[in-house]
Amino acid sequence: xxxxxxxxxxxxxxxxxxxxxxxxxxxxxxxxxxxxxxxxxxxxxxxxxxxxxxxxxxxxxxxxxxxxxxxxxxxxxxxxxxxxxxxxxxxxxxxxxxxxxxxxxxxxxxxxxxxxxxxxxxxxxxxxxxxxxxxxxxxxxxxxxxxxxxxxxxxxxxxxxxxxxxxxxxxxxxxxxxxxxxxxxxxxxxxxxxxxxxxxxxxxxxxxxxxxxxxxxxxxxxxxxxxxxxxxxxxxxxxxxxxxxxxxxxxxxxxxxxxxxxxxxxxxxxxxxxxxxxxxxxxxxxxxxxxxxxxxxxxxxxxxx
Amino acid sequence: xxxxxxxxxxxxxxxxxxxxxxxxxxxxxxxxxxxxxxxxxxxxxxxxxxxxxxxxxxxxxxxxxxxxxxxxxxxxxxxxxxxxxxxxxxxxxxxxxxxxxxxxxxxxxxxxxxxxxxxxxxxxxxxxxxxxxxxxxxxxxxxxxxxxxxxxxxxxxxxxxxxxxxxxxxxxxxxxxxxxxxxxxxxxxxxxxxxxxxxxxxxxxxxxxxxxxxxxxxxxxxxxxxxxxxxxxxxxxxxxxxxxxxxxxxxxxxxxxxxxxxxxxxxxxxxxxxxxxxxxxxxxxxxxxxxxxxxxxx
Numbered sequence: 348x349x350x351x352x353x354x355x356x357x358x359x360x361x362x363x364x365x366x367x368x369x370x371x372x373x374x375x376x377x378x379x380x381x382x383x384x385x386x387x388x389x390x391x392x393x394x395x396x397x398x399x400x401x402x403x404x405x406x407x408x409x410x411x412x413x414x415x416x417x418x419x420x421x422x423x424x425x426x427x428x429x430x431x432x433x434x435x436x437x438x439x440x441x442x443x444x445x446x447x448x449x450x451x452x453x454x455x456x457x458x459x460x461x462x463x464x465x466x467x468x469x470x471x472x473x474x475x476x477x478x479x480x481x482x483x484x485x486x487x488x489x490x491x492x493x494x495x496x497x498x499x500x501x502x503x504x505x506x507x508x509x510x511x512x513x514x515x516x517x518x519x520x521x522x523x524x525x526x527x528x529x530x531x532x533x534x535x536x537x538x539x540x541x542x543x544x545x546x547x548x549x550x551x552x553x554x555x556x557x558x559x560x561x562x563x564x565x566x567x568x569x570x571x572x573x574x575x576x577x578x579x580x581x582x583x584x585x586x587x588x589x590x591x592x593x594x595x596x597x598x599x600x601x602x603x604x605x606x607x608x609x610x611x612x613x614x615x616x617x618x619x620x621x622x623x624x625x626x627x628x629x630x631x632x633x634x635x636x637x638x639x640x641x642x643x644x645x646x647x648x649x650x651x652x
Numbered sequence: 653x654x655x656x657x658x659x660x661x662x663x664x665x666x667x668x669x670x671x672x673x674x675x676x677x678x679x680x681x682x683x684x685x686x687x688x689x690x691x692x693x694x695x696x697x698x699x700x701x702x703x704x705x706x707x708x709x710x711x712x713x714x715x716x717x718x719x720x721x722x723x724x725x726x727x728x729x730x731x732x733x734x735x736x737x738x739x740x741x742x743x744x745x746x747x748x749x750x751x752x753x754x755x756x757x758x759x760x761x762x763x764x765x766x767x768x769x770x771x772x773x774x775x776x777x778x779x780x781x782x783x784x785x786x787x788x789x790x791x792x793x794x795x796x797x798x799x800x801x802x803x804x805x806x807x808x809x810x811x812x813x814x815x816x817x818x819x820x821x822x823x824x825x826x827x828x829x830x831x832x833x834x835x836x837x838x839x840x841x842x843x844x845x846x847x848x849x850x851x852x853x854x855x856x857x858x859x860x861x862x863x864x865x866x867x868x869x870x871x872x873x874x875x876x877x878x879x880x881x882x883x884x885x886x887x888x889x890x891x892x893x894x895x896x897x898x899x900x901x902x903x904x905x906x907x908x909x910x911x912x913x914x915x916x917x918x919x920x921x922x923x924x925x926x927x928x929x930x931x932x933x934x935x936x937x938x939x940x941x942x943x944x945x946x947x948x949x950x
Contacts, residue, residue, distance in 0.1 A: 368777045371854050375771025376783070379764035382824025387790055390801035397801060453695055458688060466937060467696045470703065473933050473940075475883040477901045478922040481908055482702045485709070485915065491718035493705060526702070531944065538945040587794035590885045594905060608796035615800035616890055624800050632797040639792065 394632075397625035405619070415626035425627065427602045428610045431517060435606060436585035438521035439528075443581055444574070446525055447532030452566075454533070455540045465537070469530035476527075480595035483523040484510055513603035516596050520604055524591055528584070532577050539573030540566070575646045579639055586635050607631045706926075710734070710919040717915035733920040740917065743924065745896060746903035751928075753815060753888075753899060754881040757823045761877045762870055765828025770858045772829065773836040774844050784833070787826040803890060817891040822881060828873050834946060835869035836862060872943030875936045879929055900925045 398415055402408040419425050454465050471479070486494050487509035498506040507515040543566065551561045567574075589608035592598060598605040607627060615624030704724065709717045710733060712726045737743060772784050806817045839862065847857045863870070888899045898906070904921045911917065933940060 368775055372771045372775035372777040372780060376768045379768035379824050379829060383826060386821050386824060390798040391793060393801035394798040456688060458685060464692045464696050468699050473879055473929055474926050475901055476885055477905050478926050481918055481922050482706045486702060486705060488718060491720055493722050496720060496722060534941055534944050587796045589796055594885060611796055616803050621800055621804060628797040635794055
């Protein structure tokens with residue numbers, strides 16, 4: 348992207364040529380742009396406006412200012428969903444990051460057959476969420492599921508009831524999502540690990556650094572750009588979590604796994620409360636935007652020092 | 653079966669921790685290698701356990717799925733599950749619907765995406781970069797934040813419960829444009845300039861030079877789009893209500909909802925829903941992973 352911006356524009360071409368370029372350029376872009384503008388750009392802009400309208404599927408829209416937001420902050424469901432989303436993010440982001448980095452470190456070896464192991468580690472990511480949810484719901488089965496059998500075997504007297512309990516349903520969802528997503532971020536980390544010059548490790552070894560020290564003072568600092576990118580992606584992904592929840596617990600038991608995006612879906616699409624749901628959607632967007640901007644700021648400051 | 657060809661074995665790449673230059677002490681390095689393989693195997697088994705459970709359960713009777721202790725290899729292999737399931741739910745219809753949607757959306761995305769990417773990378777005109785910035789910016793906006801306006805639009809146009817809604821909403825994504833443009837930027841402009849001097853039109857350059865040169869990127873985009881569409885749940889869940897339009901994901905989910913005690917049959921369905929994607933992934937994983945590693949975006 349920067350490449351195009353910094354390229355010097357050629358000497359002012361003749362007028363006809365300029366017009367021709369505009370026409371030709373737009374003719375390439377148009378087939379995609381029409382669809383993109385109609386089905387992505389317009390809804391995106393409409394989402395902002397909708398949050399300030401009173402509109403359900405039966406009445407016509409009416410401007411109500413901040414009423415939707417007032418109603419939203421008074422709604423207990425919103426507070427529950429916000430809390431649950433934060434809980435999910437607080438679990439999903441660090442655990443996936445550590446798991447992905449661990450996998451990448453383990454699989455960043457030049458030994459025969461490492462390809463096979465990498466492929467295996469990536470498999471969960473291409474598996475559909477429905478299949479993932481169905482399998483993990485069975486693994487988490489409170490009475491005879493393999494996970495609780497294992498826990499009982501190692502001496503846990505009363506293993507958690509996982510998706511059947513309000514306290515443990517969210518941890519179960521988080522474990523499942525970490526398992527599914529770690530392969531994706533592992534690929535990013537593997538690419539990052541390849542950019543670290545071998546000489547750094549040699550120099551560190553000569554200086555007497557052990558494997559642990561090499562990891563902390565060579566690998567991690569060199570991976571900082573990758574980690575930053577992974578963090579941003581994970582954050583966006585965590586706050587907008589929806590489909591895994593819908594297929595695995597559907598927000599339950601009770602409201603214990605109800606998340607923001609699901610509230611948007613329920614109020615907007617299932618109940619036709621367009622205005623209210625758009626207020627929640629706007630909050631979701633602002634949270635994602637704020638966290639991303641803050642991360643960019645921190646990254647800039649750290650890069651500067 | 654060569655995953656990550658770009659990153660796998662590059663000279664000067666980070667050495668395997670502990671494997672560096674210990675040639676004289678042979679015995680120790682063999683031991684180390686054995687330990688490395690053991691470690692990798694443990695990790696892989698842990699990652700793949702859910703798949704093993706899925707496969708093993710799909711070959712059992714319903715009442716054999718949850719046993720104490722777990723039977724990883726069923727006593728009798730009930731392959732008949734894989735025949736019965738086709739009669740229990742209209743699986744063929746679901747698979748066909750998923751295939752249809754995935755193929756159509758992938759074709760449209762690849763065609764319009766690569767076409768637009770050419771305009772964004774090889775034709776200069778005012779406003780081009782600003783427009784591209786708008787494309788990029790939308791990738792960062794969560795879809796969940798504007799799914800309701802999209803739904804209203806489709807409802808007003810009376811396109812809900814038709815494939816049109818899914819196709820129109822998913823075929824013109826910004827991601828394809830972004831991925832293809834990244835690749836086109838790496839192709840030197842001199843090549844296009846030479847073709848222009850030879851009298852080739854811009855469309856000719858796109859069709860006869862850029863497309864053949866960008867086959868790896870096209871493959872990446874096609875695979876990513878296909879897999880995403882095949883696995884998509886929310887889109888069909890929101891828009892498709894008629895059973896005969898359902899995709900495999902909706903079909904499987906509804907089967908689980910209706911017959912939640914038929915554990916074995918549910919797992920059989922899950923295996924069959926995952927199988928096509930696994931085969932496609934095994935054949936095309938090079939492009940798949942390159943697409944992820946270069947773009948870093950889903």
